[in-house]
Amino acid sequence: MSSEPPPPGSGRSPDDDPFKKQPPPDEGGGSPYDPPYGSQPPPPGDQPPPPPFGGGGDPYGAGGPYGGDPLAGMPPLADSGKRVLARIIDMIIVGIVVWLLSWAFGVTEYDTDKIDTGRSFGQSLVAAVLYIGYDTVMISRTGQTLGKRLFKQRVANLDNGATPSVQTTLIRSLVLWIPFAFCCACIWTAIAGGWSFFDKPYKQGLHDKAAKTVVVSTG
Secondary structure (H helix, E strand, O other): OOOOOOOOOOOOOHHHOOOOOOOOOOOOOOOOOOOOOOOOOOOHHHOOOOOHHHOOOOOOOOOHHHOOOOOOOOOOEOOHHHHHHHHHHHHHHHHHHHHHHHHHOOOOOEEOOEEOHHHHHHHHHHHHHHHHHHHHHHHHHHOOOHHHHHOOEEEEEOOOOOOOOHHHHHHHHHHHHHHHHHHHHHHHHHHHHHHHHOOOOOOOOHHHHHHOEEEEEOO
16 A cells, blocks of 8 residues: 555545555454454453553544554554654745745834834734645645655544544644744744654644644655
8 A cells, every 4th residue: 555645636535545544354254343252241361451541442532443542553653853854844835935925915023123013913824824724735635744745754533544634634733833823933833743752652742632633654
């Protein structure tokens, strides 16, 4: 199976997503979703361990036939350092567009060495719209931004490995870029993205946690 996402505009439905996890093969005849002992209780020595977090398996309610591990059947999680590099590439790309539009429409942050509050807000608004739009469109179509494609990464739903929907990607983008554009700039980006260096077991940034997504390797 190719590691490249389907081409944009291919018309492929979410159920045809090649990255979506499939149920494990049936090796014993019968549904893979059936209990391993049918309707009979398991022998005393074969009792499964209790699920973590007090029930339900994964804290996101994922897992299903994969034994409660939502990462089963998915590629390895992407390296956090390479995620940072991919994000820097994306910020440079969109930042250039923000600067060009701000310059073209006279929406600049400084005017005769004095901060113009109205223009500063205008530039922040342009930045927020472009960053959010860029992430939402790119990731909801292929799971990748240009930076992630360069570093062979993609965003995936934690529960099934599929490419996130527009709604999921929008939530992810809003959490990442609204604070960046209007109040915390690079500090928030460092906190939200840097969270993946310490998060276990899914290596999620704060925006991933909000959207229930992970970033996985494609190569």
